[in-house]
Amino acid sequence: TTMPGSLPVNAESCWPKDVGIVALEIYFPSQYVDQTELEKYDGVNAGKYTIGLGQSKMGFCSDREDINSLCLTVVQKLMERNSLSYDCIGRLEVGTETIIDKSKSVKTVLMQLFEESGNTDVEGIDTMNACYGGTAALFNAINWIESSSWDGRYALVVAGDIAVYATGNARPTGGAGAVAMLVGPNAPLIFERGLRGTHMQHAYDFYKPDMVSEYPVVDGKLSIQCYLSALDRCYAVYRNKIHAQWQKEGTDRHFTLNDFGFMIFHSPYCKLVQKSVARLFLNDFLGDQNLETANSVFSGLEAFRDVKLEDTYFDRDVEKAFMKASAELFNQKTKASLLVSNQNGNMYTPSVYGCLASLLAQ
Structure with a gap:
């Protein structure tokens, strides 16, 4: 029953x-x-x-x-x-x-x-x-x-x-x-x-407690940490869900960024989006079962094999290495989506849909 x-x-x-x-x-x-x-x-x-x-x-x-x-x-x-x-x-x-x-x-x-x-x-x-x-x-x-x-x-x-x-x-x-x-x-x-990954958490990174002001109170550093950690969690949930769906269909392999046609993001500013592509690439790298990286897309990144996601939000070495390694991915799958964001700024709620419009228009 x-x-x-x-x-x-x-x-x-x-x-x-x-x-x-x-x-x-x-x-x-x-x-x-x-x-x-x-x-x-x-x-x-x-x-x-x-x-x-x-x-x-x-x-x-x-x-x-x-x-x-x-x-x-x-x-x-x-x-x-x-x-x-x-x-x-x-x-x-x-x-x-x-x-x-x-x-x-x-x-x-x-x-x-x-x-x-x-x-x-x-x-x-x-x-x-x-x-x-x-x-x-x-x-x-x-x-x-x-x-x-x-x-x-x-x-x-x-x-x-x-x-x-x-x-x-x-x-x-x-x-x-x-x-x-x-x-x-x-x-x-x-x-x-059935393929939505959500992350919800209590944080005071960005809020508007003053009822007579339209200005938010922003903790810049915490805000970036919240963004990147939510990205990590959502991607993990999404990958688990699509993996389970694929298994049901008889395919047993793990999801990576190569499986996305395009990637669009909520864009507070364009550089954070570029860092986010690198961040997802880091997720793929740490989840990669094949430890032999010499001939793979991860060649040159061996030194970072043991880093923990939650320790790397502001790690410049990790950021630099993975932005460089994911530059091609960014150019192919994300860059075109940043037109409105670059020319008009952060629209808050419509930001990610402005990125979608930018991508479709090109």
């Missing part, structure tokens, strides 16, 4: 096929700060932001735009460009951490666009947790379509933020923008079922 709540044998057959992103739209402000000019203005060494962080420009909003207008614009553009009527949307969820009202959601503001159609039967609200809200909203949309709540209509996911920092080290890592994604079955870009 199967346990209550477990999967019935024939459950697969009744799920909608190929649920994923059907259409995608991006919007960011037309104003920007040139990072070379910001270097001069801040009195720092030339190249600190452009080479050190990998950033060229930083988008910002004038007083004519706010989080509501960014999201209104990106949704209207998506709907018009794809000739969609507003009654074909059954769920709309917004991921954002740009909170301008402690009660009213951005989602309700977006309902203005639906008024003419008469469609008020639209599930979903705002989802808030730092830069993760957009991804949570996307997962919720996919889950809704694959659930008994689904009524056959599309889900619309909006991720939008305005990232601004007080004067200091973090200021050049700001940005602003919004991405809207239409989610449905028979999508050209599908999400593989």
Whole structure:
């Protein structure tokens, strides 16, 4: 007998096929700060932001735009460009951490666009947790379509933020923008079922405790450590899940970065993404069962065979060696995705989807 709540044998057959992103739209402000000019203005060494962080420009909003207008614009553009009527949307969820009202959601503001159609039967609200809200909203949309709540209509996911920092080290890592994604079955870009790796943890690396300020409190070093350790954990969970899936299908081999067509990341700044590719390559190296590295992709890295992941977040030798060893991987599978990030900065919740848009556009 199967346990209550477990999967019935024939459950697969009744799920909608190929649920994923059907259409995608991006919007960011037309104003920007040139990072070379910001270097001069801040009195720092030339190249600190452009080479050190990998950033060229930083988008910002004038007083004519706010989080509501960014999201209104990106949704209207998506709907018009794809000739969609507003009654074909059954769920709309917004991921954002740009909170301008402690009660009213951005989602309700977006309902203005639906008024003419008469469609008020639209599930979903705002989802808030730092830069993760957009991804949570996307997962919720996919889950809704694959659930008994689904009524056959599309889900619309909006991720939008305005990232601004007080004067200091973090200021050049700001940005602003919004991405809207239409989610449905028979999508050209599908999400593989059962292959999501999550890591959740309590930390005070980035938070906004001051209700009258839009500036976050940031512990830069801890923030990078949180990012890299979450990356390690998510990759480990993902590899275990796909390995188990492959074993079921009769293939007994381990997943490596070679199995990815492309790799896109949440991008606080471009250099961290390049370091993240190196980080995943380090994971592959430490998980490699074949200790004979001389003729493999890991040749020259033998000295690092015994390092522990949790000791290497700020190890310059490890970072340098693995960035060099993974440079080809980065150029082939990730570099193209950084266009918007490099030219506009960190959009917070839509950051990773801006990377997706960059990749698809090229």
